[in-house]
Amino acid sequence: QQANIGVTGLAVMGRNLARNLARHGYTVALHNRTEARTKALVQEFGDEGTFLPAATAEEFVASLERPRRVVVMVKAGAPTDAVIEEFAALLEPGDIIVDGGNAHFLDTRRREAALRERGLHFVGTGVSGGEEGALNGPSIMPGGSAESWEALRPLFESIAAQVDGEPCTTHIGPDGAGHFVKMVHNGIEYADMQLIAEAYDLLRHAGGFEPAELAEIFRAWNTGRLDSYLIEITADILAHTDPETGRPFVDVVLDQAEQKGTGRWTVQTALDLGSPVNGIAEAVFARSTSGHADLRAAARALPGPSREPVADRAAFAEKVEKALYASKIVAYAQGFNEIQAGSAEYGWDIDLGATAAIWRGGCIIRAAFLDRIRAAYAADPATPTLLATPDFAEALADAQDAWREVVAVAVREGIPAPGFAAALAYYDSLRADRLPAALIQSQRDYFGAHTYRRVDKDGSFHTLWADDPRKEIDA
Numbered sequence: 171q172q173a174n175i176g177v178t179g180l181a182v183m184g185r186n187l188a189r190n191l192a193r194h195g196y197t198v199a200l201h202n203r204t205e206a207r208t209k210a211l212v213q214e215f216g217d218e219g220t221f222l223p224a225a226t227a228e229e230f231v232a233s234l235e236r237p238r239r240v241v242v243m244v245k246a247g248a249p250t251d252a253v254i255e256e257f258a259a260l261l262e263p264g265d266i267i268v269d270g271g272n273a274h275f276l277d278t279r280r281r282e283a284a285l286r287e288r289g290l291h292f293v294g295t296g297v298s299g300g301e302e303g304a305l306n307g308p309s310i311m312p313g314g315s316a317e318s319w320e321a322l323r324p325l326f327e328s329i330a331a332q333v334d335g336e337p338c339t340t341h342i343g344p345d346g347a348g349h350f351v352k353m354v355h356n357g358i359e360y361a362d363m364q365l366i367a368e369a370y371d372l373l374r375h376a377g378g379f380e381p382a383e384l385a386e387i388f389r390a391w392n393t394g395r396l397d398s399y400l401i402e403i404t405a406d407i408l409a410h411t412d413p414e415t416g417r418p419f420v421d422v423v424l425d426q427a428e429q430k431g432t433g434r435w436t437v438q439t440a441l442d443l444g445s446p447v448n449g450i451a452e453a454v455f456a457r458s459t460s461g462h463a464d465l466r467a468a469a470r471a472l473p474g475p476s477r478e479p480v481a482d483r484a485a486f487a488e489k490v491e492k493a494l495y496a497s498k499i500v501a502y503a504q505g506f507n508e509i510q511a512g513s514a515e516y517g518w519d520i521d522l523g524a525t526a527a528i529w530r531g532g533c534i535i536r537a538a539f540l541d542r543i544r545a546a547y548a549a550d551p552a553t554p555t556l557l558a559t560p561d562f563a564e565a566l567a568d569a570q571d572a573w574r575e576v577v578a579v580a581v582r583e584g585i586p587a588p589g590f591a592a593a594l595a596y597y598d599s600l601r602a603d604r605l606p607a608a609l610i611q612s613q614r615d616y617f618g619a620h621t622y623r624r625v626d627k628d629g630s631f632h633t634l635w636a637d638d639p640r641k642e643i644d645a
């Protein structure tokens with residue numbers, strides 16, 4: 171008997187993907203550097219389907235039908251390179267290596283180009299939803315050749331999360347497109363989490379709501395347009411009492427958020443592409459600010475305003491819902507613009523609507539909201555920004571008074587709301603008739619003779635400023 175597909179790297183992610191494939195009727199070859207993991211999988215879950223465990227890479231490769239499909243699920247970075255090399259040496263032209271780890275898309279581009287030279291297909295694939303998703307249905311974001319997609323498609327479609335009868339997977343585009351999209355997905359996730367956290371903080375400290383009351387508010391929100399996995403778990407967390415102390419769980423958790431790096435990559439890449447993602451950037455910086463115990467300790471004694479809770483709590487809660495929704499629209503719009511910019515830079519031709527659709531299931535950011543994004547791109551695939559599409563433009567118009575008021579309350583009460591404020595600043599920047607960039611460009615011309623363009627005629631101009639500015643040339 172031959173295996174339909176093989177998985178090498180059987181830690182949580184690989185093991186669960188292998189089980190998911192087997193549960194869907196595929197015969198799955200298994201391999202892991204340390205054979206004990208392979209044996210443990212077969213021993214514990216062997217009755218879930220047909221597994222062909224292999225002790226060596228050679229045995230593993232020999233057990234696969236052609237074209238061979240090898241899924242690599244090992245630690246990102248050097249281990250991934252080592253394992254790819256080990257298997258590439260044993261494979262034949264036309265075979266497919268899938269990297270389902272969290273690789274940087276530039277590494278994926280490099281690996282794809284190198285393997286293509288050797289006649290192999292390399293499919294850098296975003297897999298989201300953590301270990302639970304891997305087992306029960308992730309969102310799968312494959313890059314690589316169209317040919318490899320056709321060979322993987324039936325398998326990916328059957329193991330992916332399903333929403334309204336549609337599998338949460340699609341061919342994202344060539345080489346690094348899949349890992350790029352997965353990276354931006356994670357950046358958006360950072361922003362979404364930050365915005366929810368700010369809503370909680372404002373409601374608690376300006377609105378005067380207790381965690382148990384907030385759980386109810388978030389539950390109510392989860393029945394409306396904010397309906398999403400992240401809002402749902404937020405309600406659960408806020409309702410949870412720490413069994414040891416009897417205090418609200420959120421109050422016993424150290425207020426320092428960690429990160430593994432994909433949010434940082436999203437922002438670094440956006441800087442390289444010149445794609446403004448200030449909402450996502452604030453979310454990444456907010457996590458690092460929280461982690462700087464030294465800075466926070468040094469500044470703790472600095473004065474803030476005297477606080478007075480808002481007069482009408484219920485009305486304030488409604489305004490925060492609007493501010494949250496509006497800021498969320500901005501964060502997603504920025505993320506999708508970054509995907510658009512990456513797609514243009516690398517020639518990927520990514521379908522933005524289809525990308526939104528496959529995040530509706532199996533992802534941490536799964537939400538009804540993504541249907542609206544899909545619809546917006548279906549109506550106008552070339553729209554420069556989601557903010558200007560009818561559904562979102564209307565929601566922003568409806569939210570803007572509340573949004574401004576919530577940001578003003580945050581400022582007045584001394585409650586940090588960098589996500590809400592950045593999103594609003596972005597909104598106001600895009601809609602501004604004139605930006606003070608005119609002054610910045612004038613300054614650049616003054617000190618660096620960088621020239622400027624005019625509103626009333628074409629061409630490039632330079633003014634001879636009083637003190638010859640060209641003495642000091644600076645960017």
Ligand code: NDP
Nearest residue numbers: 179180181182183203204243244245246249271272300301
């Ligand atoms: P880990 O990232 O913890 O990696 C452990 C696996 O890598 C083991 O199978 C290990 O083999 C293997 N490995 C490490 N170094 C080498 C090497 N030099 N040569 C051969 N094999 C090696 O496993 P996870 O399951 O957590 O994640 C796998 C991938 O999926 C990672 O890239 C991760 O970023 C990504 N991912 C993880 C998610 C999660 O929620 N955990 C979510 C989405 C993606 P051995 O048993 O012999 O040590």
